[in-house]
Amino acid sequence: xxxxxxxxxxxxxxxxxxxxxxxxxxxxxxxxxxxxxxxxxxxxxxxxxxxxxxxxxxxxxxxxxxxxxxxxxxxxxxxxxxxxxxxxxxxxxxxxxxxxxxxxxxxxxxxxxxxxxxxxxxxxxxxxxxxxxxxxxxxxxxxxxxxxxxxxxxxxxxxxxxxxxxxxxxxxxxxxxxxxxxxxxxxxxxxxxxxxxxxxxxxxxxxxxxxxxxxxxxxxxxxxxxxxxxxxxxxxxxxxxxxxxxxxxxxxxxxxxxxxxxxxxxxxxxxxxxxxxxxxxxxxxxxxxxxxxxxxxxxxxxxxxxxxxxxxxxxx
Amino acid sequence: xxxxxxxxxxxxxxxxxxxxxxxxxxxxxxxxxxxxxxxxxxxxxxxxxxxxxxxxxxxxxxxxxxxxxxxxxxxxxxxxxxxxxxxxxxxxxxxxxxxxxxxxxxxxxxxxxxxxxxxxxxxxxxxxxxxxxxxxxxxxxxxxxxxxxxxxxxxxxxxxxxxxxxxxxxxxxxxxxxxxxxxxxxxxxxxxxxxxxxxxxxxxxxxxxxxxxxxxxxxxxxxxxxxxxxxxxxxxxxxxxxxxxxxxxxxxx
Numbered sequence: 001x002x003x004x005x006x007x008x009x010x011x012x013x014x015x016x017x018x019x020x021x022x023x024x025x026x027x028x029x030x031x032x033x034x035x036x037x038x039x040x041x042x043x044x045x046x047x048x049x050x051x052x053x054x055x056x057x058x059x060x061x062x063x064x065x066x067x068x069x070x071x072x073x074x075x076x077x078x079x080x081x082x083x084x085x086x087x088x089x090x091x092x093x094x095x096x097x098x099x100x101x102x103x104x105x106x107x108x109x110x111x112x113x114x115x116x117x118x119x120x121x122x123x124x125x126x127x128x129x130x131x132x133x134x135x136x137x138x139x140x141x142x143x144x145x146x147x148x149x150x151x152x153x154x155x156x157x158x159x160x161x162x163x164x165x166x167x168x169x170x171x172x173x174x175x176x177x178x179x180x181x182x183x184x185x186x187x188x189x190x191x192x193x194x195x196x197x198x199x200x201x202x203x204x205x206x207x208x209x210x211x212x213x214x215x216x217x218x219x220x221x222x223x224x225x226x227x228x229x230x231x232x233x234x235x236x237x238x239x240x241x242x243x244x245x246x247x248x249x250x251x252x253x254x255x256x257x258x259x260x261x262x263x264x265x266x267x268x269x270x271x272x273x274x275x276x277x278x279x280x281x282x283x284x285x286x287x288x289x290x291x292x293x294x295x296x297x298x299x300x301x302x303x304x305x306x307x308x309x310x311x312x313x314x315x316x
Numbered sequence: 317x318x319x320x321x322x323x324x325x326x327x328x329x330x331x332x333x334x335x336x337x338x339x340x341x342x343x344x345x346x347x348x349x350x351x352x353x354x355x356x357x358x359x360x361x362x363x364x365x366x367x368x369x370x371x372x373x374x375x376x377x378x379x380x381x382x383x384x385x386x387x388x389x390x391x392x393x394x395x396x397x398x399x400x401x402x403x404x405x406x407x408x409x410x411x412x413x414x415x416x417x418x419x420x421x422x423x424x425x426x427x428x429x430x431x432x433x434x435x436x437x438x439x440x441x442x443x444x445x446x447x448x449x450x451x452x453x454x455x456x457x458x459x460x461x462x463x464x465x466x467x468x469x470x471x472x473x474x475x476x477x478x479x480x481x482x483x484x485x486x487x488x489x490x491x492x493x494x495x496x497x498x499x500x501x502x503x504x505x506x507x508x509x510x511x512x513x514x515x516x517x518x519x520x521x522x523x524x525x526x527x528x529x530x531x532x533x534x535x536x537x538x539x540x541x542x543x544x545x546x547x548x549x550x551x552x553x554x555x556x557x558x559x560x561x562x563x564x565x566x567x568x569x
Contacts, residue, residue, distance in 0.1 A: 064406040195421050198410060202418075205401035208370050210474070211394025211422035255454060256409030 003254040007264045014271045018042070021274060037167065040176060045164040045277045045290070046270040047183045048236045049246075053269020054187040054262055055225040056243020057250075061201040061258070062221045063113075065124045066248055066305060070229040071240035073127060074134030078108025079226075079233035084142045084156060086234075088149050094166070094235060095175055102230035108134050109222045162239035162291025164277055179231060186228050187266060193217065194258035201256055239291040241298025242269050242276075248305065317346040318382065319478055319509045320367065325376035327362055336362045338533040339376065344511060346477075347504055351524035352513045355553055358530040360513045361402060364482045368399055380478075394422035398476035400467055402483040402513075408455035412447065412466050413438075415455060419473030441472040444499065460487040468496060479503065479510045485519070497523040517549065518564045 021042065030038075052070055059068040070076050082104030086097040112134060116127035142160060146153050168176055190197065196217050199207040204214045232239070246268040250261055276293035283293075320343065327337040337359050344350055352360050365371040367378060369385055378385045380396060388396075410418075419441075420434045442448045445465045455463060464487045471479060479500060485493045493516075500510050501523060514520040520527060527544050529537040531552045537544055546557040546564070556567040 061407070066407075195418065195424070198414070199418055199421065201407045202410070202415075203401075203403050203406040205365075205370065205403040206405060208368055208390065209394065209397075209399035209401055210418050210470075211391040213390040251409050255411060255414070256407065257414050 003257065003260050006250065006254045007260055007267070010264055010267045010271065014267050014274075017271055017274050018046075021278060024278070036173065037165070040168060040173075041165045041277070042274075043177075043180050044166065044236055045273045047180045048162075048164060048232045048239055049242055049269035049271065049273025050266040051183050051187060051228045051232055051269075052239060052243045053246040053272070054190060054243075054266045055229055056269075057247035057258075057262055057265040058190050058197065058221050058225055059243070060247055060251075061197045061256070062218055063122055063127060064201060064203065065122070065127055067124065067128045067244065067302070069241060069244035070225060071135075071238065072131050072244060074108040074112045074131035074138075075105045075226055075229045076233055076238045076240065077131070077135040077138030079105035079230040080138045080159065080238055081141050082230070083159065083234050084145050087156065088145055092169075094168070094172060095179060098231045098234040101234045102227055105226040105230040105233070106223065109226055113222070158289055159233070159237035160291075161289030162237040162294070163287075163289040164236045164273075165287060166235060179235075183228055183231060186224055187262065189224060190221075191259065191262050193220070194262065197221075197258040197262075198256070237289065237291060239273070239294055241294045241301065242272055244298055244305075245294075245301050246272055248301075318343050319346045319380070320344040320511070321377075321379040321382075322367075323377045323379075325363075325366065325378065326374045327359075327366060327371060328374055335374075336533050337366070337373070340530075340533075340535045341376075342528065342535060342538050344509060346509055347507045349501060349504060349510045349523070349525045350512070350528055351520035351526070352511065352528045352530065353515075353517050353520050354530035354536075357532070359533040360530055361482055363530070364399075364401070364480065364513060367480060368397065369393060391422050394474065394476070396476050397478045397480050398471040398474040399479075400471050400481040400484050402486065405455060405463065405467070408463075411454055412451045412458075415466065416441065416451075416470055416473050419470040422474065437473050437475060441469040444472060445469040461489055461492060464488050465492065477508060479508060479512070481510075481512045483513055483515060485514065485516065493519065517553065518566070521564045522562075 056069045059070065059073060060066055079101040082100035082102065083097050086100040091097050112127060112130040113122065115130040116122050118126070139160065142156060146156055196207070196212045199210045199212045200214055200217055207214050247261065247265040250264045250268055254260060254264065272294070273290065276290040279293050280288040280290045322343070323341050325337055325340050326335060328335045352363070354360055362371065366373055369388070369390060380388065380393070385393070416438045417430060420430055420437070423434070424430070442451060445468055447462065447465050447469055450458065450462065455466065458466065464484065468484060471481070485496060488496060497519065500512065503510060512524070521541055524541060526539060527537060527541045528535065529544070529548065529552060536552055537548055546559060549557045549564070550569070554569060556569050558565040558567070
C-alpha cells in the first residue's frame with residue numbers, strides 16, 4: 001500500500017507522545033486510585049481524539065464539505081441537549097446518558113442535512129450555518145436547564161467544553177474499558193467502507209455511476225458518527241475542531257484515499273487530543289477543559305481554510 | 317436482443333405538479349448507438365438519472381436485460397452500465413490511478429483486492445484515452461479536458477455492456493470530441509450498446525445510428541437517423557436546418 005509513511009510517522013509520534021505524557025505525569029508512588037484515574041483520563045483522551053477525527057473525515061467525505069466536523073455540523077450540540085435532559089431526569093450512570101445523547105445527535109445531523117439541502121444538492125455554507133444554529137440552541141438550552149437545576153452545574157460546565165478527567169463511579173471501570181474498545185472498533189467499519197467513501201467524495205452522481213448505494217452509505221455514516229460522538233460527549237463533553245483540523249491536514253499531505261486517510265486521521269486525532277490535554281494541565285494551576293485548547297487552535301485553522309487554505313483549490 | 321426497455325415512464329419531483337417525463341416508451345437493441353438530443357429542459361438528464369436508479373419514477377417501468385430496475389442493486393447495475401454523469405467532480409483529492417481503480421468497484425468482491433485482469437483493463441483504458449503520463453497526478457491538478465478524458469477512461473475500466481453518458485464531450489476540444497465519438501463507435505464491434513446525451517446535434521447526427529429526440533418530457537422521434545425529418549428538428553430547436561452531404565447545417569430562423 002502506498003502513502004503509508006504518514007501513518008507510520010503519526011503512530012510513532014503518538015507512541016512518543018504517550019511516553020512523554022507517562023513520564024511527565026508521575027505513575028509510580030501514587031495510590032492505586034490515582035493511578036486508575038490517570039489511566040482512565042489517558043485512555044479517554046486518546047479514544048476521544050481518535051473517534052472525533054475519524055468522524056470528521058467521514059462527514060467531510062459524505063457531505064463533500066471540508067468544514068464538516070461533528071462539532072460544527074451540530075452533532076455534538078444535539079448530543080449535549082440529550083445528555084443534559086438525561087442528567088436532569090436523574091440518570092446517574094455515565095453510559096446510559098449516551099442513549100438520549102445519541103437520540104438527539106442523530107436528530108441534529110438529519111435536521112442539519114435537510115436544512116442545507118437545496119434542489120438535490122447540499123449547500124456548503126448552509127450546512128455549517130445550520131450546525132452553528134443548532135449549537136446556539138443547544139448551549140442556550142443547557143444553560144436554561146442549569147439555572148433550573150443547580151446541583152448538576154459543575155459537571156455540565158465541564159461537559160460544555162470537553163474534559164477527559166472523568167471520575168468513574170464504583171463498578172464503572174470495566175464498562176468503561178469495554179466502551180473504549182467499542183469506540184476504537186466502530187470507526188473500523190468506515191475503513192471497510194473505504195472504497196464507497198472514496199467514491200462518494202467525488203460527488204453523488206459519480207458514486208452512483210460507480211455502483212455505490214449513496215442513500216444507504218449516508219444513512220450508515222450519519223448513524224455511526226452520531227452514535228460514537230454521542231458516547232464521547234456523554235463521557236468527555238463537547239470537544240470541537242479535532243475532526244476539522246486533523247483530517248484536513250492529512251488529506252492535504254497524502255490525499256483522499258480512505259484506507260490510509262482514516263487510520264492516519266484517527267491516530268493524528270488521538271495525538272492532538274493528548275497534546276491539548278497536556279497543555280490544559282500545564283497552562284494554568286487549575287485544569288482547563290481541553291476543548292478550550294482545541295477551539296483556540298481550531299478557529300484560526302477554520303479561518304485559514306476559509307480564506308484559501310485550499311478551500312477552492314481542492315475542488316474539481 | 318433488447319438491452320433497455322422503457323414503458324410508460326412518468327416522472328415528477330415530489331410536491332411538484334409538473335411532469336418532467338411524460339409517459340415515454342422506447343426500447344434499445346444490443347449493439348446500437350443512440351444519441352439522445354433535445355433542447356434544455358427536455359428531460360434528457362432526468363432520463364439518465366432514472367435509468368441509473370438515482371431517481372424513482374412515479375409510474376412506468378424500466379427493464380435492463382429483461383429484468384426490472386428494482387431487482388438490481390446499485391452495484392449490479394454498475395456492472396452492466398458504464399455511466400458517466402454530467403455533474404462535475406466535487407472533492408478530487410484522489411490520484412488518477414486511485415480514481416481508475418474505483419472503476420473496478422462494481423466487479424470487486426468482499427475483499428476488494430484488484431487482480432491482474434483489473435490492472436490490465438486499467439492499463440488498456442489509459443492507453444486508449446492517452447492519459448498514462450499523468451496517472452500519478454491528483455484529479456484537481458488536471459485541466460478540464462484532461463479530467464474529462466480520465467473520467468471516460470473510468471467508464472472504459474468499468475467495462476459495462478451499456479455505455480450511458482450525459483454530455484461527455486462538454487469540456488473536450490474538437491479533436492478529443494471526434495476521438496471520443498469514434499472510439500465509442502468502435503465499441504459496436506464488441507456488441508456494446510451506447511446511449512449518449514449530446515448537446516451538439518450535428519455531432520450526434522454524424523456519429524449515431526439512431527436518434528432519440530426529446531422535447532418537454534416527450535419523445536418526438538426515435539429511430540434511424542436517415543429517416544429523421546429535418547423539419548422536426550427545426551420545430552424543436554427553433555432553427556433552420558439544412559442537409560449537406562449527410563451533415564446537418566444550422567442557421568437562425
